[in-house]
Amino acid sequence: MSKQMTVEQLFEMLKKFQEPKGYFFNKDMTMTMPLLENLLVNKERYGYMACPCRLPNGTFEDDKDIVCPCVYREEDMKEYGACFCGLYVTAEVNEREDTSIVVPERRPPEKILGQD
Amino acid sequence: MAKPCNVTLYALSTCIHCKKTKQFLEDNDVQFKVVYVDQLTGDERKEAIARIKEYNPKLSFPTIIIDEGVCVIVGFQKEEIQEALDI
Numbered sequence: 001m002s003k004q005m006t007v008e009q010l011f012e013m014l015k016k017f018q019e020p021k022g023y024f025f026n027k028d029m030t031m032t033m034p035l036l037e038n039l040l041v042n043k044e045r046y047g048y049m050a051c052p053c054r055l056p057n058g059t060f061e062d063d064k065d066i067v068c069p070c071v072y073r074e075e076d077m078k079e080y081g082a083c084f085c086g087l088y089v090t091a092e093v094n095e096r097e098d099t100s101i102v103v104p105e106r107r108p109p110e111k112i113l114g115q116d
Numbered sequence: 117m118a119k120p121c122n123v124t125l126y127a128l129s130t131c132i133h134c135k136k137t138k139q140f141l142e143d144n145d146v147q148f149k150v151v152y153v154d155q156l157t158g159d160e161r162k163e164a165i166a167r168i169k170e171y172n173p174k175l176s177f178p179t180i181i182i183d184e185g186v187c188v189i190v191g192f193q194k195e196e197i198q199e200a201l202d203i
Contacts, residue, residue, distance in 0.1 A: 031132050038130035052130035053177060055153055055165075085132065102133075102191040105176035112165065112175050 004044070007036045023069065023077070023088040028099050035087045039068055053085035054105075057113045065111060072106040121186075121201060123148035126168050126179040129155055133192040134178040140194060144203040153177070 005013075011033075015025060026032045038052035050056040051066040065071045073083040081093040082101040093099055125141065127134035129152045141148050153164050165175065171188040172179045180189040180197065187200040197203070 034132050034135065038132070041130055053128065053133055055128060055175070055177065100192075102193060104191070105174040107174075107176075109169065109173060109175040 005040065007033060007040065010036050010040060018069070018088065022090065023073070023083075024091055024094050026082070026086055026089050026099050027094045031086050031100070035085055051085055054107060055112055057111075062111075062113060066107060070107075076103050076106060120147075121182050122184065123201070124181045125150045126164065126177060126181070127152055128177045131177050137178045137180070137192045137197070140192070140197065144198075144201070146201055146203065148180075 039049040042050040048060050049068045050063050054066045056063045076083050080103045082089045084103045168179050172190050189196045
């Protein structure tokens with residue numbers, strides 16, 4: 001079994017891939033580090049890095065839309081300057097003093113199973 | 117001093133906005149119940165989801181339900197919380 005990745009390793013790895021594409025980590029590290037930590041918690045729990053701010057169904061097939069980076073990120077960043085959980089923001093948002101933005105949920109609720 | 121309300125915070129144990137909301141309620145001495153929906157299974161999970169959906173059809177977190185839906189706050193909305201609970 002491979003050694004679990006540390007938060008710092010995840011930070012460096014994602015930063016390298018995401019920032020050149022315009023997806024910047026929120027400069028507010030009281031947001032970013034716990035979010036990354038919880039991505040690792042979800043990887044342990046479910047086997048994949050489900051968005052920490054959404055309710056996973058528990059199987060990759062049913063949650064692939066919310067595996068980070070989620071399929072809703074691009075539209076959210078275009079419209080609000082941040083993704084739903086606030087891990088990624090635009091360069092413009094990172095220039096503000098306060099980078100906290102409330103992004104309304106775009107995932108259709110039908111995607112959450114077990115609600116009948 | 118916070119108004120005496122029946123406050124339930126529906127949250128996810130991994131969600132930063134939920135954590136900040138919980139901290140904000142605690143810092144303001146609000147009495148509330150927290151339900152971590154990601155830690156529920158079976159009927160408990162179904163019931164919690166059904167209740168949240170009744171007040172917040174998008175089923176997103178955190179959802180705060182005050183006095184059986186007199187007020188519902190979705191997301192970490194400090195000002196809305198302050199106004200609703202008079203804090």
